[in-house]
Amino acid sequence: MAKAMTLLWGAGSPPCWRVMIALEEKNLQGYNQKLLSFDKMEHKSKEVLDINPRGQLPTFKHGNTIVNDSYAVCFYLESQFKSQGNKLIPDSQEEQALMYQRMFEGLTFYDKLNAVIYYDWFVPEGERHESALNRNKEALTTELKLWEGYLQKVCEGTHTQTHTHTETQADIACFGLFKLLSAKRYPELGEYYNLLKDRPSVKASWPPHWLENPEGQDTLKDI
Amino acid sequence: MAKAMTLLWGAGSPPCWRVMIALEEKNLQGYNQKLLSFDKMEHKSKEVLDINPRGQLPTFKHGNTIVNDSYAVCFYLESQFKSQGNKLIPDSQEEQALMYQRMFEGLTFYDKLNAVIYYDWFVPEGERHESALNRNKEALTTELKLWEGYLQKVCEGTHTQTHTHTETQADIACFGLFKLLSAKRYPELGEYYNLLKDRPSVKASWPPHWLENPEGQDTLKDI
Structure with a gap:
């Protein structure tokens, strides 16, 4: 499943790190990833803007499904992979x-x-x-x-x-x-x-x- | 169940309204509520601060459980009352x-x-x-x-x-x-x-x- 996922991210960004931790917690290793440079303004590149009109990182795609906001990705991953990896929402x-x-x-x-x-x-x-x-x-x-x-x-x-x-x-x-x-x-x-x-x-x-x-x-x- | 809930809110606040709409959607009418005045600084009153150290509205309590952030309340209500009222998270x-x-x-x-x-x-x-x-x-x-x-x-x-x-x-x-x-x-x-x-x-x-x-x-x- 992780093979159908692509994450464009930037180093030093807590929102990007959030998504990467969540992917690890849900056992979704092996996703496609590309480290882009904020200094070189690569977050405003066509590659990002095609998926994320805000030109921000993280930018995340799962198959044809796009989710870019880091909190949205965390919720999405937990919803879609509830029983895989670690449970991220407690029961009580x-x-x-x-x-x-x-x-x-x-x-x-x-x-x-x-x-x-x-x-x-x-x-x-x-x-x-x-x-x-x-x-x-x-x-x-x-x-x-x-x-x-x-x-x-x-x-x-x-x-x-x-x-x-x-x-x-x-x-x-x-x-x-x-x-x-x-x-x-x-x-x-x-x-x-x-x-x-x-x-x-x-x-x-x-x-x-x-x-x-x-x-x-x-x-x-x-x- | 709604009888065990208390909402302190202020008029004109989108976050407060969010919580009130969510309560209605989940068929939780009949909760205790108190309209406080931002102009009179009632959101900084002891009544609020005892539940919400940020002194903000909404301030929400369900039994002894406190959830104050409006997004948090929306997620909490959907998690706790999944099969009651309208479903707020789609399936697909x-x-x-x-x-x-x-x-x-x-x-x-x-x-x-x-x-x-x-x-x-x-x-x-x-x-x-x-x-x-x-x-x-x-x-x-x-x-x-x-x-x-x-x-x-x-x-x-x-x-x-x-x-x-x-x-x-x-x-x-x-x-x-x-x-x-x-x-x-x-x-x-x-x-x-x-x-x-x-x-x-x-x-x-x-x-x-x-x-x-x-x-x-x-x-x-x-x-």
């Missing part, structure tokens, strides 16, 4: 609720992370304000403290554990984000990251870009 | 893929809409730039043209129809957004909106705020 009501909630909070987390990392990329020079970047940093710090609290509750057992024995959609959604942060200042995030980083699905899909920069993003050094 | 591979894809593209659409509607709210006075607002408007226009194209393909039958006979998660996710736009300039969006607006679930949950402003948001008048 409480675990499901928590999994969905954290998965979507992951998008907020990602937005806040990008608003700091890519501030200079998003905002043209003449429109930049130190005060805006500082506000973005504060918002990210608040967000990280929230996640530290969530994970502390998980460790204390007051919340259902969703990440120790099985990988869920929420773990897949968030893992690449925690990778970027300081484990010193956010010990719970660091512990969670360490729990997941040795999973076969994560190791098998580790993006080369991040092998070269093991210490994380410079722009996050004061977060 | 092609329809599922399209539904997930559009549902998550809906978040991008919503971000671009908010970047125009709430520009003055998000950006403090001293940091505002006409050029930034214009760029946000252009990005929104590009986004809307993309959706016009998607919906045209649906009408021409080159894509699977996902919205005429059944309401899906994607329709629920996006409906409240289309409500805000000009049907004159975006006829496909207008037609799609008209297809959905008379559904019992939509009529039953119509937010009072939008009854008072039937012509849409002023800030979008030149979009």
